[in-house]
Amino acid sequence: MRHNGPRSCGRGYRTGLVEANRARSRALPRKRLVKVSTYRVDYERDRTGWWVASVREVRGCHTQGRTVDEARRRIREALSLFIDDASSVDLVDRVKLPASVAKAVRDYAKLRKRADAESKRAATAARLAVRLLQKGRLKMSARDAARVLGLSHQRIHQLANTR
Numbered sequence: 001m002r003h004n005g006p007r008s009c010g011r012g013y014r015t016g017l018v019e020a021n022r023a024r025s026r027a028l029p030r031k032r033l034v035k036v037s038t039y040r041v042d043y044e045r046d047r048t049g050w051w052v053a054s055v056r057e058v059r060g061c062h063t064q065g066r067t068v069d070e071a072r073r074r075i076r077e078a079l080s081l082f083i084d085d086a087s088s089v090d091l092v093d094r095v096k097l098p099a100s101v102a103k104a105v106r107d108y109a110k111l112r113k114r115a116d117a118e119s120k121r122a123a124t125a126a127r128l129a130v131r132l133l134q135k136g137r138l139k140m141s142a143r144d145a146a147r148v149l150g151l152s153h154q155r156i157h158q159l160a161n162t163r
Contacts, residue, residue, distance in 0.1 A: 037089055041075055043068050044096040058082050068095060123159075126151070130159040 040056045046064070053071040054062040055078075063078040065071030072093065080086035097105065126149065132138070133145040134156075142160070146153040 038092060039079065039089055040092045040094060041072070042094050042096060043071055053078075055079055055082075068093075127159045127162060130156055134160060 039058065042054050042056060043051050044054075046052050050064045050066060051068050051071040052062060052064045053075040055075065058079065061075075061078050061082050063071060063074040065074050072091070076086055076091065079089070083089070129149060130145055133140045133148060134142070140148070142153045142156040146156045149156070151159075
């Protein structure tokens with residue numbers, strides 16, 4: 001099929017179409033873009049319920065999707081119109097949320113971090129308890145130690161064999 005300029009009715013992307021679209025969107029030409037390995041992407045919900053994704057470092061590079069995941073997939077495709085190696089760059093996501101939702105997410109992350117730290121402390125304490133119950137004067141069996149600690153005998157064996 002013959003390409004007759006930016007308004008021809010062919011399928012697929014052609015250099016002329018990409019360049020024409022780039023010119024209409026007031027985007028920077030490829031030559032003037034600086035090579036960056038990480039781009040920040042903002043996701044924001046619009047009035048119609050779609051998620052709009054914008055690359056902060058590249059003027060005019062934006063897309064939308066019904067979900068954040070869909071917008072995330074599409075923004076890489078949009079970025080490829082501006083840079084050559086869009087598939088190899090890292091995208092750092094920043095989802096803009098209402099203040100009350102953002103606070104709830106921060107609170108959850110803080111509590112989750114605290115719970116993970118407590119879980120590690122509990123595992124260390126369990127290993128010490130198993131070692132003391134099975135070794136030394138008591139010499140308890142795995143089943144007896146399991147009953148004392150409220151764990152399964154299989155878990156007692158796991159704890160006894162880890163450091």
